[in-house]
Amino acid sequence: MDLCPKRWSRRKEARPHEILEAALELFAEKGYAATRIDEIAARAGVTRGTPYLYFAGKEEIFKALIQELLLPALDEAEAMLDGFEGSAAERLRRIVHVWWQSMGETRLSALPKLMVAEAGNFPEVAKLYNDLFIVRGEAIFRQVIEAGVASGEFRTVDVEYALHVLCAPVVMAMLTRYMPYGHAALDPLRYLDCLLDLMLHGLQQCPQSAESKEKPDA
Amino acid sequence: MDLCPKRWSRRKEARPHEILEAALELFAEKGYAATRIDEIAARAGVTRGTPYLYFAGKEEIFKALIQELLLPALDEAEAMLDGFEGSAAERLRRIVHVWWQSMGETRLSALPKLMVAEAGNFPEVAKLYNDLFIVRGEAIFRQVIEAGVASGEFRTVDVEYALHVLCAPVVMAMLTRYMPYGHAALDPLRYLDCLLDLMLHGLQQCPQSAESKEKPDA
Amino acid sequence: MDLCPKRWSRRKEARPHEILEAALELFAEKGYAATRIDEIAARAGVTRGTPYLYFAGKEEIFKALIQELLLPALDEAEAMLDGFEGSAAERLRRIVHVWWQSMGETRLSALPKLMVAEAGNFPEVAKLYNDLFIVRGEAIFRQVIEAGVASGEFRTVDVEYALHVLCAPVVMAMLTRYMPYGHAALDPLRYLDCLLDLMLHGLQQCPQSAESKEKPDA
Amino acid sequence: MDLCPKRWSRRKEARPHEILEAALELFAEKGYAATRIDEIAARAGVTRGTPYLYFAGKEEIFKALIQELLLPALDEAEAMLDGFEGSAAERLRRIVHVWWQSMGETRLSALPKLMVAEAGNFPEVAKLYNDLFIVRGEAIFRQVIEAGVASGEFRTVDVEYALHVLCAPVVMAMLTRYMPYGHAALDPLRYLDCLLDLMLHGLQQCPQSAESKEKPDA
DNA sequence: CATGAATGAGGATTCATTCAT
C-alpha cells in the first residue's frame, strides 16, 4: 500500500480529509470569507496549491464539509440510538446526551455556527445541511415525543413546535462554544441536565409525575 | 432648473442612522466580510464616499451598530416591562412576548446572527453585545425565575442554567429568521406559546395540579 | 471700502494671498501630492470650498505660487542691490547676504524645495520658476563675476560654471532648512561667510601669485 | 507547447532588486506620492500584486531603497578611495570624481532628490539616509580638508562649514539632473572641474602657491 | 503529487471637486 515511500505520496489518501478538517476549524473560527486558502493549507500541513488538487475552489471545500464530515457523525449517532429501549423520558435523555457527545462536543459543533453565518450566502449548502442534518435530527426528536404522547407518558403538546423548543438549547450550546463572552463559561452537561429537567417536567403528565428529581417529597 | 429635484438631500443628521440601518440589514443577510461598502451606501441612498464622512471605516460601522441600534430597543423593552404586576408565570409570558415584539420581529433580530458569525473576529464588539444585551437580558429572566422560586410558584431549579434554557429558543427563533430552510417556516408566536407552555409546566409546582396554568387557585 | 461689514466680506481682497501662503507652507512641508486642499483651506482659515472661488483647482494654486509670491521678493532683492557701489568682492558679499535675507530665511526658501520635488510633474511651473528666478538670479551673479574678471580683481575663471558653484551652497542652505537631520543644525550666516571666504580666495588674484591659469599674460 | 515562452520567469532572487530599481527611478521622476504601485510593477516587468510578495507596501519599498541600493554604492566608493596617496589637493580631486562616478552619474543620483522631497514625510528614512550617506560622505571630505590644513597645504578654514560648501555643488549637480530647465544643460565634469579650481584656490595657501597642477609651466 | 511565484479581479479608502444652501 505504500510502495512509493516518497515524501509527498505518503498520505495521498488522507489529504482531502485533512484539508476539510482544517477548513472546518478555520471557517468556524473566522467565518468563510475571512478564512484564506493559505491558512487552510497551512493548517493542513500543505501549501497554497495543494487544496486545488482535491477541490475545485474555496466554495467546493465549503460544500464538501457537510457531506464528508457531518454524515459519518450522524450515522454514528443514529447507530448509538438504534435499538435503545426504555421510557420516552429515558430515550429523550439518551438522545440529548448522544447528540452532544457525537456532535456538540466535537469539532462538528462548528457546523451550526457556520450555517447560521453562511446559509444566506450558500443556499445550496444550507439545503444540504437542512436535509441531511436538521430534518434527520428533528425526526429523531419528533419520534420520541410522538411516542411519549401516544403512550400517555407525555402530555398532549404541539409536537412540531415542541421539538424545536427542545432542540434550540442543544444547538445554542453548540453555537456558544464559539462566543468569547457570556454563555461560554457554562458547563454543557449541567446545561443539558437542566434542559432535560425542565423539558421532562414540562412534557410529562403531572398527576403521577413522581419524576421530580430535585424535591421528590410529597 | 431643478430637473433633478435633489441630487443629494443634505441630511447630515439622518445619515448616520440610515447608514447603520442599511449596514445592519446587509451584514445580517450576507455577513460582515461579504458586504461591500458600496452596497451599504447604495442601500442607504448615498454613494461610496459618504459612509466615510460619518464613520472611520467598515469596522467602525460594525462597532456602531450595537450602541446606536440595540441600546434604544433595550431601553424600550425594559420600559414596557417596568411596573408590570402579576404572577411569575404572567410576567414570564409578558417578558417573552415583549422581547419578541421589540427585538425578535424587528430588524434587530439581525444582531444575534451577526454576533454568532462575527464575535470571534470582533471581540471588542462581542464584549459590548454581551455586556449591553446578554447580561441585561439574562438579568430580566433571572429575576422572574428567582422571584417565582422564592414565592413557591416555581419549583426549585438551577436558576442560572434554566434562564439560558429559557432564552435559547427565543434567540434561536431570531437566528432562524435568516435561515433559508427548515425552521424558517415556523410561526414565531406559536413557537413562543409552545415554549411558554413547556417551560411553565416545567417550572411550576405540580401538586395534584390538573395543569391549571395561570392561577391554580382553589 | 468696507461698506458691507459682513463677516465674510471682511477680507475679500486678502483671501487669495492667504491661501497661497498656506499652500506654500504645506507644499514645502509635505509635498504637493501629500497636501490636501482641506489642509490648505484650514491653514488659511477658510473651508473646503473657498479656495475654488479664487483658483480653478489645486494645480492652479501651485502655479500661482511662483507669480504671486516669488516675483515681489525678487523685485525687492534687486532693488536692494541696485546702485550698490564697491569692489567686486564687496558686491558679491552683498548679493549673497541680500539673497539670503530676502529669500533664504523667509518662507520663500520653500520654493527651491518644491521645485526640486515637483519640477518633473509640473514642467510648466518649472519653466516659470526657471525663467523668473533662476535666470534672473544667475544674471546677477554672472554680472558681478564678469565685472570682477574684467577689472582684474578676479582671476579668469569659467564664469558660466563658477556662478553655479557659487549659487549651489546658497540654494543648498535653503533646501536643508527642510531636512530633519544633518545640515539642519548649521548656522546659515556662518555658512555663507565660509562660502564667501572660500569663494573670494578662490576667485581673487593672488598678489604675487604667478598662478594665473587661463591667461598667464600680463 | 511553449507559445508563450515564459509567462513569468520565476526569479524569486532577482525580483526585489528589480522592483527597487524601478521604484527608485519612478520615485525620482515623479515623487513618492505620485508614483503608483502599478507603474513600479510594470517597470519591473511584473504585475500589480507582485511587489507585495516582497514588500509589505509602498512605504516599505521606499524604506528599502536606502539600505539596498545606497549602501553597496557607498562601500564601492570608499573602496575606490582607500589607500590613495597624494597631496590633499590630489585627494580632493579624486574624492570628488569618484563620488560623481559612483553616485552622481548613476541612478543613485535620484536619492538626494528623493530625500529633499520626502524627508519630511519619512523621518525614519531620512535618518537612515543621514546616518549612512551624509555622515559618511561628510567624514571623507572632512578628513581630507583637515589633513590639508594640518600639513599646511591648505589655509586655516572653518572646516565644518567648508566641507558643506564643498559638498553643496556636488549634491546640486545630482539634484539638477532631474530639473527640466536651467542647470540641466551644464556639463557635469566641467562643473566639477570649475568647483575644484575655485575650491582649491580658495583653500590653498596663496603666497607660495606654486600649486598649479594643470599647467605647471610658467 | 506538490510547490510557490505570479497573476489580476475585487474591494476599502482617500480626496479633489461640485453645488445647493
Next chain:
DNA sequence: AATGAATGAATCCTCATTCAT
C-alpha cells in the same frame, strides 16, 4: 462670498486561483 455635504474617480492592497517547475 462662504459653506460643507456629497460625489466618484483614482489608488492601495488582498487573496483566490493558475501553472511552470
